[in-house]
Structures are given as structure tokens and as C-alpha cells.
Amino acid sequence: MELRIMRYFVAVAEAGTVSEAARRVHVTQPALSRQIRMLERELRVTLFDRRDGRLELSAAGREFLPVVRDVLQRATAATAAAESLAAGRLVHLAIAASPTTLTDVVAPFLATFGPEDPLPTVQEAGGSEALDRLRRGADLAVVTQRPPNPWSTRTLAVLPLWAYVPPEHPWVDRDSVGLDELAAQPLVVLDPTFRPRQLLDQALADQQLALADHVECGNAQVAQALAAAGRGVAVVSDDPRFDLHALRISRRARPDLSITLHAAWDSDHHAADALSEMADRIAVFCRTRYGAVETP
Incomplete structure (x- = not known):
């Protein structure tokens, strides 16, 4: 089973119609319909129920979807790792944080990036959801409670409430x-x-x-x-x-009364050392941006 076909399956599952999914993945509608039928024949299972022009996931399709998403996320992580290894540095950086942290800390920090820094993306996620994003492919999370094991962690700052x-x-x-x-x-x-x-x-x-x-x-x-x-x-x-x-x-x-910011990342990440250095940079940025920032 090709990764491309897996992506087509996820696109149809999320869009609900072949026409919308075809637009998202930039293929023709007949070609996409043919690929989905071929996938169902290969797996010997019906993934979608056809109803009133829409495709709804069957029971088997609902069970298969998270498996495919996991495979695609692992493939993306593997590609990123290969790119980083080839370049000798972190090429892409996905940061998960709450809306407030993204607006007041992460976005201003990313504005200081230069051409040699990784290409950043952000994922809005509050509380424990930000740590869940690490399991789903994010590289770094900025959270307001100390992350538990097994995450590597760095306290960034203690800021006033x-x-x-x-x-x-x-x-x-x-x-x-x-x-x-x-x-x-x-x-x-x-x-x-x-x-x-x-x-x-x-x-x-x-x-x-x-x-x-x-x-x-x-x-x-x-x-x-x-x-x-x-x-x-x-x-x-x-x-x-x-x-x-x-x-x-x-x-x-x-x-x-104060709130503490922590950075968290996977100690087994292929660029764990680079993420540790990135966390240090965010801590320095917080001190620069907020002046006499308290430290724990």
C-alpha cells in the first residue's frame, strides 16, 4: 500500500465527498474514485458507505483511519529526520502551545528567526493536548505545567499573572x-x-x-x-x-501569583540536542522580551 493512496483515503474521510477530496489532493475526481475502489479491493473490506452523493466511513473505515494517520505521521517524521540528517541540522520545527503562549511568546520568538533556522509551523493546543501533539509529530511543546516523564523539559520563565x-x-x-x-x-x-x-x-x-x-x-x-x-x-x-x-x-x-512556562520534547527525537538549544533560545528571548523575568 502506497503512502499516496493512504493520503487519498484520509482526504476522502475528512472531506466527505470525492469531489472535495480531489480538489484538496490535486487529482481528478475519477482518478481518486478509482484509487479508493482499488484500495478497498486490495484490503478486501468496504471503507466507505455511499449515501446521497456522500461517502461516510464504514465501521471498518473508522477503525482503519487512525491506523493510517499514524503511519502517515511516522512517514512525515521519518522524512523530516532524513532531511535534518542530510542537512546536518533541524530543517523543520513544529511547536505546539496554547493560544496565549503562541501569540505572546512563540510568534514573537519566531519573528527573530534567520535563514539558517528551521522552517517553523505552529499548532494551537492548550493544556495536555500540547503534549499529545508531541506524540503526533510536533517537535516542541510550550506548556504551563511541568511535563511528566518521559519528556525532556526546560523551564523557560516564571511570568506574572x-x-x-x-x-x-x-x-x-x-x-x-x-x-x-x-x-x-x-x-x-x-x-x-x-x-x-x-x-x-x-x-x-x-x-x-x-x-x-x-x-x-x-x-x-x-x-x-x-x-x-x-x-x-x-x-x-x-x-x-x-x-x-x-x-x-x-x-x-x-x-x-505567577504562571510558569516549560518547554517539552522527546528525548529520543532525532534532533533532541537542537531542540534543547531551541528551548534555551526561547528562555533567553523571554528574559529579553519581558525584562526582569523571574526564574524558578
């Missing part, structure tokens, strides 16, 4: 706000799937505090927009937007 207020807010002349003061205010917070919200909830529980009036949303930039509109103090880890004023969040007898 911010409380953002608009220019007319009474706190605008301050540099920080106590957690107890913050808890008594109307807040705009992220939903509990986000690491900044988890850190805030844990800090409140540690001081036996609870959120008073709050608005919950699923996007950090929207949270800042709501703060700018006067709906409450936004608690996020993003860089400031909408002319908001940033305050550190202080705690009794504890360091200010």
Missing part, C-alpha cells in the same frame, strides 16, 4: 493588588479549563477566599476587552491590550 484595569480605575496608580482586595471586586475570569483560572482558584482556596461577583469567558483577549468596557478586573496572563493597566497580584507571605 496580571490583574488588568482600565485607565479610569482607582487602582491605576498602583503596581500591585492584594489577592484579598481582588477577590472582593467584580472580576472577569477565564473558565476553569485555563491554567490562569486554575492558579487563581488555588490561590483563593489557600487564603480561604472566594470569588465575589465575576464574569466567566473562554478567551483571554475577550476578558481584557470586557475589563476595558468596565465589566470587571480581568485576571489573565496575556500581554496588555486596550490601554489596560497591569497590576501584579500579591499574596500574604507568598510570592506574587
Whole structure:
């Protein structure tokens, strides 16, 4: 079975019609239909059910799809490894990270790349999903919780968790706000799937505090927009937007509330040494971009 035919199968499975799949893989519709029928004859199994002009995966097709995707991902990794070995360096670099980390850290870092650096791509993935992307072909993940074994890891920076207020807010002349003061205010917070919200909830529980009036949303930039509109103090880890004023969040007898960035990669990666050096470069970039960045 050729890799090309496997890619055709995945394209049809994802598109749902031969015509759309043919457009995506740049072959004619009759040729693609013929290749799919030949694949089914070769495997002696029906991969698609034909219904009202669409192709739906059969039970066998649904079981076969993840197997084919795994083979294609391994083939892509093998090709990348061969290219890197031939060039003597990392040729391609796929980085997985949350939307905030991609916007505020990864994208500005990639803007510093030169012609000798690998060709980068990014994959938006939050939380443990970013580590899952390593298993599925990403080279490097930037996450906000320390990666477990067997991943190689490098702590990049410890950055503040911010409380953002608009220019007319009474706190605008301050540099920080106590957690107890913050808890008594109307807040705009992220939903509990986000690491900044988890850190805030844990800090409140540690001081036996609870959120008073709050608005919950699923996007950090929207949270800042709501703060700018006067709906409450936004608690996020993003860089400031909408002319908001940033305050550190202080705690009794504890360091200010912060979020930690970690890089993770596979120690068995063919370019593990190059990825380690890349993680070091990101750490240096964080220090340069954010000034006096705390270290763990």
C-alpha cells in the first residue's frame, strides 16, 4: 500500500465527498474514485458507505483511519529526520502551545528567526493536548505545567499573572493588588479549563477566599476587552491590550501569583540536542522580551 493512496483515503474521510477530496489532493475526481475502489479491493473490506452523493466511513473505515494517520505521521517524521540528517541540522520545527503562549511568546520568538533556522509551523493546543501533539509529530511543546516523564523539559520563565484595569480605575496608580482586595471586586475570569483560572482558584482556596461577583469567558483577549468596557478586573496572563493597566497580584507571605512556562520534547527525537538549544533560545528571548523575568 502506497503512502499516496493512504493520503487519498484520509482526504476522502475528512472531506466527505470525492469531489472535495480531489480538489484538496490535486487529482481528478475519477482518478481518486478509482484509487479508493482499488484500495478497498486490495484490503478486501468496504471503507466507505455511499449515501446521497456522500461517502461516510464504514465501521471498518473508522477503525482503519487512525491506523493510517499514524503511519502517515511516522512517514512525515521519518522524512523530516532524513532531511535534518542530510542537512546536518533541524530543517523543520513544529511547536505546539496554547493560544496565549503562541501569540505572546512563540510568534514573537519566531519573528527573530534567520535563514539558517528551521522552517517553523505552529499548532494551537492548550493544556495536555500540547503534549499529545508531541506524540503526533510536533517537535516542541510550550506548556504551563511541568511535563511528566518521559519528556525532556526546560523551564523557560516564571511570568506574572496580571490583574488588568482600565485607565479610569482607582487602582491605576498602583503596581500591585492584594489577592484579598481582588477577590472582593467584580472580576472577569477565564473558565476553569485555563491554567490562569486554575492558579487563581488555588490561590483563593489557600487564603480561604472566594470569588465575589465575576464574569466567566473562554478567551483571554475577550476578558481584557470586557475589563476595558468596565465589566470587571480581568485576571489573565496575556500581554496588555486596550490601554489596560497591569497590576501584579500579591499574596500574604507568598510570592506574587505567577504562571510558569516549560518547554517539552522527546528525548529520543532525532534532533533532541537542537531542540534543547531551541528551548534555551526561547528562555533567553523571554528574559529579553519581558525584562526582569523571574526564574524558578
